Amino acid sequence: MRKCSLDKINLVFAEIAKSSALYLPVDQNDGSAAYKKWEEGTVWSNALNTVRSPKDFFFPQTEDLMKFKTSGKNIEIIDTRSEAEDFVVFGVRACDVKSFDILDRVFLSEHVDSFYGSRREHGVIVSVACTRPSETCFCKTFGIDPSESAGDISAWKTETEIFFKANTQKGEELLNKLSSLTEECDETVVNEQKAKINAVMNKLPLKDLNTEAFGGGKTNEFFNSPLWDELSQTCLGCGTCTFVCPTCQCYDIKDFNTGNGVIRFRCWDSCMYSEFTKMAHGNNRLTQKERFRQRFMHKLVYYPENNDGLFSCVGCGRCISKCPISMNIVKVMKKMGGAVNE
Amino acid sequence: MQVNEYKPLIVAFCCNWCSYAGADLAGNNRLNYPAEVKIIRVPCSCRVNPMFVLRAFQRGADGVIICGCHPGDCHYTSGNYYTRRRMAALFSMLDYLGIEKERTRVEWVSAAEGAKFAATMNDFVEKVTALGENKRLEDLRCKK
């Protein structure tokens, strides 16, 4: 384990920025935090988490896939892929780190998504433990440990110092670049912080939430439950939950006519929208209840069934604070989970 | 002085009954106005949806002008009254967002006012040329 004084954090950032683009959470003028590119003078935010999750770095909201140009009867296909530059995402929380595992299983299995894959190769994650979890946090429900975040480098921040531990080869390489600014140390302070964090986690209002009732193979138990009517009755279908969620990965592929060619691009889509997966015959989910049910069944039943029991939620709490009408996965789990135990 | 002077792209929505005929009259009288003005004929100036104006800017227009019959003389009786209200609201909103106010205009040109049409277009093109390219409402994907 290595450490350095927080006074030197700007030197650390400058050193990292010499060889890679560095992104870290920065305070915005409305009080929230967002990932921004580091430059001289940027201050690392103290906020617990950002509004938009870091999945943006690997799976951006819009991405050009290819371009077409026609001339007469000829059509030219232009590959718009470019080699991704090396980049470092600093300050990622444990929940968001876990979301990358979930996205990897979708994009990097069987037919590898080269856009996503190239970014994953070039990205290095420096994750930080959460010293001040919020009441909306429930990462422990999904087996995530906020005191030991699992990025390429795990970091712990105290009032005066920051500690680093490399977990992967990419992490080792990055930490070696910082060797002149950091020094060897033992794990005492970090272990103290971990204990404090775990103590707070045991006081959180959502600490008892568990996933026992859910998982692969439970489709028939939940699909026809009458509780979905009640849960979805005031859902607006706006899609905010899907856009702030670090694990939601649905996208649409569209063509845009620029007037002098066509750009084929992909953009985030939301299963909450009425036009989602509309096919030639029409739409397969006509009511908001069906769309609502689909989203939560996907997170709690379908995804674990296809992915060795891994749930597609990381307990980050963004949907809890951002839903316009305060509906979220916790309410669904409690209501539906209770239904099974009756 | 550059050899290739900047020439703005102007889209002019002209109502079929008055201003389009006015443009035609300007042509008949051999009155010059810049070729950068691209006329789109609409049945009435109130056919112009604010989305058309935005799309014109998106696709590279540097200025948009809507020409219609004089208020009171609309071929469809009251169409241009609605245009007046709608465009007043739209232009005020565009100004509020920081889009230069010289880029948009509404002008009432009758079928007999060929000279006014030419003069209006000359004036509008001059004003927009002075402003330069539309950078604030452009869609980079649509640039050639």
Place this chain on the structure above:
Amino acid sequence: MQKITREQLIEKAVSLLADGTVSCVLGWSKGEFDYDVTPALFNNEEELKANFVFNDFCGVNFSKYLISKTNKCDGKILVFLKPCDTYSFNQLLTEHRFDREKVYAVGIPCEGMADIAKVKQICGDGISSIAFDGEKMAVTTLYDDAPVMISTADVLAERCVNCKSKKHVAFDELMGDEGEVIDSNRFDEVEKLEAMTPDERFAFWQNELSRCIRCNACRDVCPACTCEKCVFDNPNSGVENKSPANSFEEKMFHIIRAFHVAGRCTDCGECSRVCPQNIPLHLLNRKFIKDMNEFYGEYQAGAEVGLRAPLVDYTLTDIEPGEVFDRGDSDA
């Protein structure tokens, strides 16, 4: 800090259910924490007693839900309307969006709703409970031993700071006293923007709108946005884009949406409340309202049923579009 209590509202709902006036109730349901309140339909007394809440976080406007819920409920629906909600109610009736006969509206007084983000700015994250005690709320967090006392007036939601009216313009029954229309300074921020130079304004809006993630929450919660097939969901319209591909698309959605609701927006403030990126959308809609007031006379959408919105009306001597810039408040 609200003058009317949860118990009074439940009592009213229960009595109306019991005597058959209504068969279901649209109200606020308690959430996981004391500040997250979900709108819900209650069908009987047990549900009301178990889950109904009314506190300083009940900002939700139920008017829009009436459109879909009047088709689902057999009898009448009881809906509790705060003064600002009643304007949306009237506006929707003007547009024939739901059957008035299927609704029993009860007007309730409102002292302003709090914004949890403002509360968190004062006391930080990790709120474990909030207790309401008169003018203040006691916020207990996981990290402080003593609860932090916060005056609700300090954490009012943006739209409540400039409340335009405590008067209910629509109700079948009124609880509490009738209020007055307030001469608020809700256009102050708009005026501040108008006084900037165009470059400054552009920079301001570029900064705000670039955060937009096209989640469509503003459109979906807006009582004026009730089109069954929204132009932004229609692939043939040319503006159906699910994500803001560039700065043009970011602006276009907001300009068009503000324009579509211009003259029908009742200034209920829901759009700004729900935006996950805290974009001050009310500044766009209030600009339209201010313009309409100045150009075409004072007009408040929803003040009565049947009013004609300014953009579907005209006079023979309206202001010329070229003159909107010369009002002395925008810089040349």
